[in-house]
Amino acid sequence: MSVRLAEFGIGVEEIMPHSVSAKEPKSPMDEDTVLPDAPPAGLESSDSDDGPVDNSPITAIQDPAKENIKLEDLFDDDDDEEFPSSGLSNDTSNSSPPASPPKMAPAAKYSDPEVMLAFYQRLFPFRYLFQWLNHSMKPSNDFGHREFAFTLQNDAYLRYQSFATSDLLRKDILRLNPSRFEIGPVYTTNPRDRKTLRKSTAFRPLTKELVFDIDLTDYDEIRTCCDKANICRKCWSFVTMAIKVVDRALRDDFGFDHIMWVYSGRRGAHAWISDKRARNMDDQKRRAVAGYLEVIKGGAQSGKKVNVKRPLHPHIARSLDILKEHFQKDILENQDPWAKPEKTERLLQLLPDKALNDALRKKWDAAPGRSSVSKWADIDALAKAGASKHLDGKALLEAKQDIVLEYTYPRLDVEVSKKQIHLLKSPFVIHPGTGRVCVPIDTKRLEKFDPLGVPTVTQLLGEIDGWDSEKVKPEPEEDAKKLQDYEKTSLKPYVDYFRTHVGALLKAEQGVKREREDDDPMEF
Numbered sequence: 001m002s003v004r005l006a007e008f009g010i011g012v013e014e015i016m017p018h019s020v021s022a023k024e025p026k027s028p029m030d031e032d033t034v035l036p037d038a039p040p041a042g043l044e045s046s047d048s049d050d051g052p053v054d055n056s057p058i059t060a061i062q063d064p065a066k067e068n069i070k071l072e073d074l075f076d077d078d079d080d081e082e083f084p085s086s087g088l089s090n091d092t093s094n095s096s097p098p099a100s101p102p103k104m105a106p107a108a109k110y111s112d113p114e115v116m117l118a119f120y121q122r123l124f125p126f127r128y129l130f131q132w133l134n135h136s137m138k139p140s141n142d143f144g145h146r147e148f149a150f151t152l153q154n155d156a157y158l159r160y161q162s163f164a165t166s167d168l169l170r171k172d173i174l175r176l177n178p179s180r181f182e183i184g185p186v187y188t189t190n191p192r193d194r195k196t197l198r199k200s201t202a203f204r205p206l207t208k209e210l211v212f213d214i215d216l217t218d219y220d221e222i223r224t225c226c227d228k229a230n231i232c233r234k235c236w237s238f239v240t241m242a243i244k245v246v247d248r249a250l251r252d253d254f255g256f257d258h259i260m261w262v263y264s265g266r267r268g269a270h271a272w273i274s275d276k277r278a279r280n281m282d283d284q285k286r287r288a289v290a291g292y293l294e295v296i297k298g299g300a301q302s303g304k305k306v307n308v309k310r311p312l313h314p315h316i317a318r319s320l321d322i323l324k325e326h327f328q329k330d331i332l333e334n335q336d337p338w339a340k341p342e343k344t345e346r347l348l349q350l351l352p353d354k355a356l357n358d359a360l361r362k363k364w365d366a367a368p369g370r371s372s373v374s375k376w377a378d379i380d381a382l383a384k385a386g387a388s389k390h391l392d393g394k395a396l397l398e399a400k401q402d403i404v405l406e407y408t409y410p411r412l413d414v415e416v417s418k419k420q421i422h423l424l425k426s427p428f429v430i431h432p433g434t435g436r437v438c439v440p441i442d443t444k445r446l447e448k449f450d451p452l453g454v455p456t457v458t459q460l461l462g463e464i465d466g467w468d469s470e471k472v473k474p475e476p477e478e479d480a481k482k483l484q485d486y487e488k489t490s491l492k493p494y495v496d497y498f499r500t501h502v503g504a505l506l507k508a509e510q511g512v513k514r515e516r517e518d519d520d521p522m523e524f
Contacts (some may be wrong), residue, residue, distance in 0.1 A: 017493060053145050109434030110457045113153050117177050119168075119457045122464065122485040124428055125495050130166030131276070132502045133183065135509045139165050141208075145182030147191045149423050150176055160191040179432050184208070184422035205420040210256075210278040210286060212271040212293075214242045215264075218411040224335050229433065231267045236451050237330040239269050241409035245319045246271060246293060247443055254289065255316060256277075258505045260498075261441040263454060265431025269441060270424055274505050283419050290414040295319075295405060306402040306409070320401060322407040328373075335477070338372045350403050351379070352395040355388035427498065430457050439494040440501065455490045464491040 109115065132144035138166070148169070163169040173181070174494040184198040185208035187216055188280070220227045223235040243261055250256045250273060258274040281289070295316070298305045308316055332338060338344045344364055348357045359382050364370055370378075379400070384392055416422050429438050435456040441449050455463075467488035486495050 010458055081483060100141060110430060111179075111432065111435050113177055113522075115457055115461065116179065116430065117174065119430065120173050120177070121488070123460055123491060124173075125486070125498060126166045126170040126172075126173075127458060127493070128498050128502050129426070129428070130169065131506060132498075134334075135274075135276075135505065137506070142186055145186050145188070145190055145206075147423070149182040149184060150178035151180050151182075152178050153426040160194060162191045162434075180429045181426055183422045183426050184423040207279040208420045210273040210281060210289065211267065211416055211422070211424050212246060213264075213416040214239055214246075214270075214410060215268040215413055217267065218413065222335070222337055222407055224337060229267055233450065233452065234330075234334045237326065237334070238408075238411075239327050239451075240446055240449075241323055241330070241408050242412075243269060243441070243443065243446060244322050245410050246412070248294060248318065248322065249315055249425070252318075253292075258501070258508065259443075260427070260501050261443060262427045263436075263439050263441055263449075263451060264453075265429075265436045265438045266434050266451075272424075272427075276509070286420070287418045290412070290417040292348065293410070293412060294409060294414055304402070306405045308402070308405070310398060312401075320404065323404060327404050327408055332371075332373045332376055334405075336372045337407060338375050341368075344375070346495060347375070347403070350399060350406070352399050353388045353391050356391060356396075359387035382442050428494075437491065437494070439491070440497050442497050448496070458487045460491055 025485055108445065130143060131137060133146055136142070142164060143166075144164045146162060147159070148161040148163070150161060150173075152158060158178075161172070163172065183203035188202060188204055188206055191203075194200075197203055216223070216226075216238060217228060218232055219235065221236045223238065225232050225234045247259060247261070250259055250271075256273050256275045256278055260272045260274070262270045262272065264270060292315070295308060296305050297307075312320070339346045346360075348361060351357055351360075356379075360375075360378060363378060363382070364375060379396075383393075383396060416424065425438060427438055428439060430436070431438060435458060436451075436454045437457065437460070439454055464485050486492055
């Protein structure tokens with residue numbers, strides 16, 4: 001049953017009975033979480049989890065927004081500037097890197113500034129990023145008033161950066177060579193000019209993509225293969241399950257179309273929803289959507305984490321249908337969550353009948369090595385055998401449904417989704433801990449996505465060098481297709497997917513503009 005909530009507005013707290021309070025926010029400097037993102041003091045500071053950010057240590061950095069912007073900077077469509085087909089650069093301005101990026105030696109590390117510089121210069125899709133955030137080919141405030149935040153090589157954090165065009169963004173990133181950068185909201189004015197306003201309250205966020213964050217550390221109490229920052233293909237299935245459930249809800253229940261999932265580079269994934277209705281949501285509506293999707297509540301030491309009302313909401317019933325196929329293999333077989341005695345006790349705590357629990361405990365104590373697959377089957381077997389004379393079959397069924405949800409349902413970091421001011425790591429940046437690129441995830445091939453197979457920055461630069469060295473005698477330029485550098489690497493399918501996603505978004509935005517233009521201007 002599909003519930004198109006978009007047709008009735010976003011007031012979902014009353015529609016969704018399981019929408020309650022959120023979990024505690026994460027520590028501010030975790031590698032996969034947002035960095036401090038509060039507005040300056042006096043600007044709705046209560047919206048921040050981390051407090052104001054002081055940029056004073058790096059105020060000496062040149063502000064490119066104060067430089068003269070030339071006409072050619074606004075309409076620079078030279079493909080040689082981005083994704084060059086060779087390492088050469090014709091830009092000799094002070095804001096550009098060395099003219100010829102060095103070839104990477106096999107021993108080069110992804111954390112080396114030279115490696116990062118070569119990646120930004122040769123592989124980062126600046127133009128597609130601009131179109132994605134700008135929602136148009138022509139520069140607008142959707143991009144010009146957008147905040148970017150840079151983490152520099154010396155760990156200095158530079159906030160409230162903004163750029164009129166993709167070329168200006170590219171030039172500043174090549175000049176500063178950040179280890180990563182985050183994307184924030186579109187503000188009422190240029191973020192660089194915020195201190196010139198008479199009233200500080202005049203500087204506030206207007207729009208931003210609705211975002212969601214899935215982090216495998218939130219699954220540490222139920223995943224048995226890894227913990228903390230470590231991941232494997234077994235526990236990645238938790239992220240796969242979460243993407244399936246959340247993506248389906250966002251499309252079917254809220255009517256969103258332009259959803260892009262991005263690998264965080266190590267142990268999670270981020271969702272970016274670019275539909276205009278999503279971008280225009282205020283914080284209250286964002287909290288409502290986050291609450292609608294939140295089912296798992298409570299920390300590792302809390303009791304029952306799933307308390308959904310019956311009959312099940314259509315979203316929960318649909319989620320159970322999606323997740324039940326994963327529960328048997330990904331949870332019972334691969335994770336074996338109740339192998340240890342203390343974990344077995346946790347399972348028994350979630351069952352409603354004491355007599356049944358006593359019978360199960362006795363059976364399992366007599367067979368210490370019994371698998372979770374067998375233990376799950378034992379519940380129904382002993383119930384049917386009459387282990388409890390007063391067993392409530394309906395209560396047992398509901399308890400088993402809740403157990404499936406507790407071990408499979410998405411565990412979202414809802415704090416990231418609730419406020420416009422949160423910054424989130426940009427797609428295609430390099431994760432500082434793994435060297436992997438934060439690539440988009442094709443949801444049509446979700447089961448085949450392998451986080452451990454995502455290319456690293458040094459691997460990509462090596463692929464360019466290898467391709468160039470194999471082409472001993474290049475054909476004349478007029479007779480051969482001029483390949484861009486990303487097309488020589490394993491990054492190509494990810495950039496192509498991003499380009500297709502951006503193209504669909506631009507087409508939809510143009511349709512919205514045409515509808516406005518078709519309105520009768522004389523109608524009052």
